[in-house]
Amino acid sequence: xxxxxxxxxxxxxxxxxxxxxxxxxxxxxxxxxxxxxxxxxxxxxxxxxxxxxxxxxxxxxxxxxxxxxxxxxxxxxxxxxxxxxxxxxxxxxxxxxxxxxxxxxxxxxxxxxxxxxxxxxxxxxxxxxxxxxxxxxxxxxxxxxxxxxxxxxxxxxxxxxxxxxxxxxxxxxxxxxxxxxxxxxxxxxxxxxxxxxxxxxxxxxxxxxxxxxxxxxxxxxxxxxxxxxxxxxxxxxxxxxxxxxxxxxxxxxxxxxxxxxxxxxxxxxxxxxxxxxxxxxxxxxxxxxxxxxxxxxxxxxxxxxxxxxxxxxxxxxxxxxxxxxxxxxxxxxxxxxxxxxxxxxxxxxxxxxxxxxxxxxxxxxxxxxxxxxxxxxxxxxxxxxxxxxxxxxxxxxxxxxxxxxxxxxx
Amino acid sequence: xxxxxxxxxxxxxxxxxxxxxxxxxxxxxxxxxxxxxxxxxxxxxxxxxxxxxxxxxxxxxxxxxxxxxxxxxxxxxxxxxxxxxxxxxxxxxxxxxxxxxxxxxxxxxxxxxxxxxxxxxxxxxxxxxxxxxxxxxxxxxxxxxxxxxxxxxxxxxxxxxxxxxxxxxxxxxxxxxxxxxxxxxxxxxxxxxxxxxxxxxxxxxxxxxxxxxxxxxxxxxxxxxxxxxxxxxxxxxxxxxxxxxxxxxxxxxxxxxxxxxxxxxxxxxxxxxxxxxxxxxxxxxxxxxxxxx
Numbered sequence: 189x190x191x192x193x194x195x196x197x198x199x200x201x202x203x204x205x206x207x208x209x210x211x212x213x214x215x216x217x218x219x220x221x222x223x224x225x226x227x228x229x230x231x232x233x234x235x236x237x238x239x240x241x242x243x244x245x246x247x248x249x250x251x252x253x254x255x256x257x258x259x260x261x262x263x264x265x266x267x268x269x270x271x272x273x274x275x276x277x278x279x280x281x282x283x284x285x286x287x288x289x290x291x292x293x294x295x296x297x298x299x300x301x302x303x304x305x306x307x308x309x310x311x312x313x314x315x316x317x318x319x320x321x322x323x324x325x326x327x328x329x330x331x332x333x334x335x336x337x338x339x340x341x342x343x344x345x346x347x348x349x350x351x352x353x354x355x356x357x358x359x360x361x362x363x364x365x366x367x368x369x370x371x372x373x374x375x376x377x378x379x380x381x382x383x384x385x386x387x388x389x390x391x392x393x394x395x396x397x398x399x400x401x402x403x404x405x406x407x408x409x410x411x412x413x414x415x416x417x418x419x420x421x422x423x424x425x426x427x428x429x430x431x432x433x434x435x436x437x438x439x440x441x442x443x444x445x446x447x448x449x450x451x452x453x454x455x456x457x458x459x460x461x462x463x464x465x466x467x468x469x470x471x472x473x474x475x476x477x478x479x480x481x482x483x484x485x486x487x488x489x490x491x492x493x494x495x496x497x498x499x500x501x502x503x504x505x506x507x508x509x510x511x512x513x514x515x516x517x518x519x520x521x522x523x524x525x526x527x528x529x530x531x532x533x534x535x536x537x538x539x540x541x542x543x544x545x546x547x548x549x550x551x552x553x554x555x556x557x558x559x560x561x562x563x564x565x566x567x568x569x570x571x572x573x574x575x576x577x578x579x580x581x582x583x584x585x586x587x588x589x590x591x592x593x594x595x596x597x598x
Numbered sequence: 599x600x601x602x603x604x605x606x607x608x609x610x611x612x613x614x615x616x617x618x619x620x621x622x623x624x625x626x627x628x629x630x631x632x633x634x635x636x637x638x639x640x641x642x643x644x645x646x647x648x649x650x651x652x653x654x655x656x657x658x659x660x661x662x663x664x665x666x667x668x669x670x671x672x673x674x675x676x677x678x679x680x681x682x683x684x685x686x687x688x689x690x691x692x693x694x695x696x697x698x699x700x701x702x703x704x705x706x707x708x709x710x711x712x713x714x715x716x717x718x719x720x721x722x723x724x725x726x727x728x729x730x731x732x733x734x735x736x737x738x739x740x741x742x743x744x745x746x747x748x749x750x751x752x753x754x755x756x757x758x759x760x761x762x763x764x765x766x767x768x769x770x771x772x773x774x775x776x777x778x779x780x781x782x783x784x785x786x787x788x789x790x791x792x793x794x795x796x797x798x799x800x801x802x803x804x805x806x807x808x809x810x811x812x813x814x815x816x817x818x819x820x821x822x823x824x825x826x827x828x829x830x831x832x833x834x835x836x837x838x839x840x841x842x843x844x845x846x847x848x849x850x851x852x853x854x855x856x857x858x859x860x861x862x863x864x865x866x867x868x869x870x871x872x873x874x875x876x877x878x879x880x881x882x883x884x885x886x887x888x889x890x891x
Contacts, residue, residue, distance in 0.1 A: 378859065406858035409818050411809045414608045414736065415853035415861075422601045422854075434716060435810050446727040446736035462716075469718045469810050471725060597725070 229268040229533070231523070232275075232297035234287035234312065236304055239279030244304045244512040248326055249274055251509070251516030252301060254499050258492075259520075265527050273297055277308060284308045288315040298533055301519055302344075304512065306330035313341045322526065322538050326519035327512070334559040340539045342556055344519035344549065345483045346564035349381070352481045353389040353429070355565040356455050359479075359580050359590070360396060360427075367592075369426035369452050373402035375416055375440070376431025382457050386431035389455075393427070401425050410436060417443030426452040432459040438469035445474060445597040452593035455479040460571060467574065473598030475571035477591040482569050484514040484551050485576070488584045492521075493550040518549035552584050600732040605854045606847070607733055613846020614743030615804060620823040620830075620838040621750055622797035628770035628833040629790040630682070632690045632697070638820030639701035640795050644670055644802020645811050646712050652719045652806070659719040659807050660741050666799035674795025678788045686783070701816060708813035719806040742804035749797050753835055756793070766790045770833060829869045831882025840880055844868060 233252065236245035256272050264270055273295060277284035284303055291297050292315070302325025303312050309328030316323035317338045324342045329349035334341070347354060360368060372393055376386040383405065394400060401423040404416060417440060420428065428451040430440055437459025444450065460466050460480040467475050486497050486508055496517055500509040509517075523538075525547040530537035546555040555563050568580040570591060577587040619641060626634040644666045652659045677700075685693050718724075727734040757763035768776040769786045777783055805811060805819075826845055830837025845865050852861040872880060 375858075404853075404858050406853070407862055409821075409862065410858060411818065412612050412849060414612065414739070415605060415850040416858055418601070418604050418608055418850075419854045422604075438716075438718070438810050442725045443736070445725040447734055448727070448729070465716050465810075468720065469716060471720055474725065 227268055228271045229265055229299070229527075230271045230273055230295070230297045231299045231301055231520075232273040232288075232291035232295060233301040234275045234277040234284050234291065234303055236279040236284075236308060237274075237276040241279045241305045241308070244327065244510070245279070247510040247512035248304050248516035250500065250504060251326070251513035252520055254496060254503060254513070255517045255520040257503075258495065258499060259524060265524050266531070266533075277303065279305075279308070281308060281311050284312045285315055288312050292316070292319045292321060299523060299527070299535075299538075300324075301516075301523060302326055302328065304328075304516075306333060306349075309333060313338060316340060320535050322523070322535050322542070324519045324523045324526075324542075326515040334561045338560060339543070339558065340535065341560035342522060342539075342542055343560060343562050344522045344551075344554060345515055345562060346551055346554065346566050347562055350384040350388050352385045352457070352566050353455065354392065355481050355568040355580060356429075356479055357389065357392045357396070358565060359568055360393065360398075360453070362580075363592070368396070369398055371399045371401045371423075371425045372427040372429065373420050373423055373425035373451075374400065374429050374431075375402070375404045375406065375420065376457075377410070377433050377436055378405050378407050379431065379433060382431030382433065385457060386429055389429055398427065406436070408433075411439065413439035413443040414446070416440065417447050417449070420444070421447040421449035424449070427455075428453070429455040430457065432456045434459050434462060434465070438466065441470040441474055441478075448597075450594060450596045453477075453479065454594055457481075460576075461569070467571075471598065472574045475574065476598070477594030478571045479579075480569050481566040482511065483566055484511050484518075485567055485569065485578045485584070485586065487586055488550070488552070488567070488578055489586070490550050490552050490584060491548050496550050514550055518551045518554070521549045522547050522554060552581070601854070604733050605850045607735060608739075609847035609850030610843060611735065611739040611743045611846070612849065613843035614746040615739055615801075615808065615842075616822065616826055616845055617839045617842035618742065618746035618749055618797065618804060619801040619819060620826040620842050621746075621753060621835060622794035622801070623823050624827045624830070624833055624835060624838040625753065625797070626791055626794035627827065628766070629787045629794075630690075630693050632693045633824060634697050634794065635694060635820055636697040636701040636704065637794070637798055637823065638816030638818075639704040640670060640674075640798035641802045641805055641819055642811055642813065642816040643704050643708065644799045645806040646708055646717065646802075646813075648803040648806040649717045649719045650712070652721070658721050659803055660721075660738075660745065663745060663800040663803040666803050667796050668799070670799030670802075671792045671796035675788055675792035677795075678791040679784070682791060683784050683787065686787070701820075705813045705816060712813065716810040716812050717806075718810040721807065724807050738804075738807045742808060745800055745804055749800055750835065750839060753793065753797070757835070762786075762789065825865065825869055827879075829872055829879060831879030834879070834881035834883075837879055837881030 235249050236242055252272055256270050260269050275287045277287050300316050300321050300323055302309055302323055304327045306328045309325045310333055313323045317340050322340045324344050326344050329345060374386050374390045376382050402420055437456050456478055460478050461482055526538040526542045529541040529545055546553050557563055567578045567584055569576050570579045572591055578585050579590045623634055623637045647666055648659050648662045651662055723737040727736040757767055765781045765786045769781055826841035827838050830841030848865045849861045852864045
């Protein structure tokens with residue numbers, strides 16, 4: 189999601205810190221050295237362990253490794269232990285292409301797993317497709333990845349990036365007609381990640397008959413959200429959606445409160461998912477009822493999720509897994525299901541099976557259209573009582589309560 | 599109509615806050631003859647100090663300006679005395695490089711000590727406002743606006759009505775001429791530089807309540823206040839105030855009546871238009887290069 193498709197400037201500056209560590213990780217080698225065991229199933233991946241995407245890249249590496257430990261403890265895949273071969277592409281498109289080519293032609297790995305970010309998965313998936321290898325990617329939700337007619341490519345997240353807010357639309361649809369908001373305002377930062385989501389959301393809500401009363405796009409360097417809030421307050425929309433990154437999301441909440449305007453429903457991108465920083469920035473009481481969407485949640489009641497969170501905490505200093513680690517774990521789950529479903533290692537058969545079946549993952553059930561784009565939707569999260577709850581879909585929900593209409597500001 | 603008045607009010611309030619941030623930059627320009635590119639970093643440093651003391655003690659962040667202002671004054675004084683003054687006879691580009699280095703140093707130190715996270719001081723009133731009929735005046739920018747007026751009034755009083763102020767102005771206009779009539783260079787310049795950083799102390803305290811900030815936030819602030827003082831005229835206090843109010847109003851009116859996307863473009867459009875007609879800025883004075891050197 190966010191981390192994979194567009195790093196914020198802040199993330200960008202922090203990723204450098206990981207460099208030294210990443211170099212160590214990259215050198216540490218994977219699985220049994222020499223790979224002498226004929227019977228092992230070797231799975232190769234190239235990840236951005238250093239460079240611009242090192243933060244999500246390293247998290248993905250952790251997700252893959254936790255999966256390997258769990259699957260080997262479970263007896264492996266079709267009775268064969270799994271060995272991972274992970275190389276570092278340094279967040280470079282050129283390196284990722286040569287890495288995957290080498291994994292396929294020289295190392296002759298049995299299967300591949302995807303890398304991180306749309307930027308790297310775009311060329312990497314082309315290498316795999318050319319060689320007839322199944323390519324399950326944990327990130328890379330840009331639309332243009334799926335318009336090339338590939339049939340060995342699968343995206344292991346619930347939906348493409350631009351469809352992030354569809355889960356919110358579904359929730360609006362689920363309301364009785366009389367309770368639905370009748371008017372809506374949309375404002376978004378001028379950002380390649382947020383803007384398509386908000387524009388698509390607007391189209392879908394207009395199709396439901398919700399009148400658009402305000403739209404605006406503001407530049408990334410906007411710090412003063414007061415005029416936008418004043419303009420929105422003047423239109424009194426019942427629903428407000430913001431394509432926020434972080435600071436602008438906090439700024440709009442504050443400014444709306446200062447204008448004493450609170451919509452019935454409020455959806456923000458990204459900002460509310462930065463748990464502590466968001467609630468401190470807007471005041472915990474003001475988070476009440478704010479919606480956002482996310483691909484995974486640590487306490488989602490999906491199969492194996494609890495085991496994954498526990499194993500991760502045990503391995504990495506009691507840390508809570510990042511969404512990127514969970515996405516990687518889920519991608520590996522998809523590959524395993526494909527191999528076991530096809531009852532063999534024939535790439536075409538695995539791809540066929542995945543196109544025809546639904547797979548249970550820690551993100552929830554995943555299935556794909558013929559392009560390999562997922563047919564599900566993100567989770568809808570809401571701040572309730574100072575905590576984040578998943579409110580939809582039902583099988584992943586952590587609570588049955590949905591706060592609507594949103595209470596006025598504290 | 600109510601919306602128009604509301605927009606004007608918001609524009610003036612934020613413009614006042616921008617004036618507070620920009621006043622020190624223009625004062626320091628008078629002394630160093632270069633843009634102090636570290637002024638944004640001084641603001642963010644003061645914001646971090648404010649946030650830290652506020653979190654530890656609960657003292658009101660804007661009231662903490664009473665602490666950060668003298669603190670930044672002392673820092674500016676010591677810095678100019680020990681480092682800045684040594685570059686008085688060096689080419690101006692050296693001073694720019696030095697201040698850029700200072701900005702990076704402050705950013706790096708804040709990164710290491712405070713962490714690369716957004717911070718924000720949130721006293722009880724941070725998201726509240728006063729209501730005047732249909733108009734709401736957000737409290738934090740309002741207090742910032744009042745603080746700006748106070749600082750500008752003090753600057754004005756000092757510069758126009760005290761001998762020290764006259765010495766600073768004389769030195770800014772013509773250092774050798776000032777020296778001839780007995781203004782000693784280094785103490786005067788040090789004082790002006792310290793007054794400039796002191797205003798960043800107060801500006802930072804206000805900033806900590808207004809918007810979330812992190813160590814690299816200083817880039818966006820230096821860009822904004824630089825635009826303001828170029829518009830108003832480098833080195834001119836009334837110019838900084840006018841430029842800031844124009845930016846505040848342009849931002850608000852364009853956001854509400856045209857589109858937020860145009861607000862920054864409109865401001866820089868105004869700067870370009872003004873510079874074509876008055877290259878010295880609104881309140882700037884043309885300097886005779888032969889005597890000013």
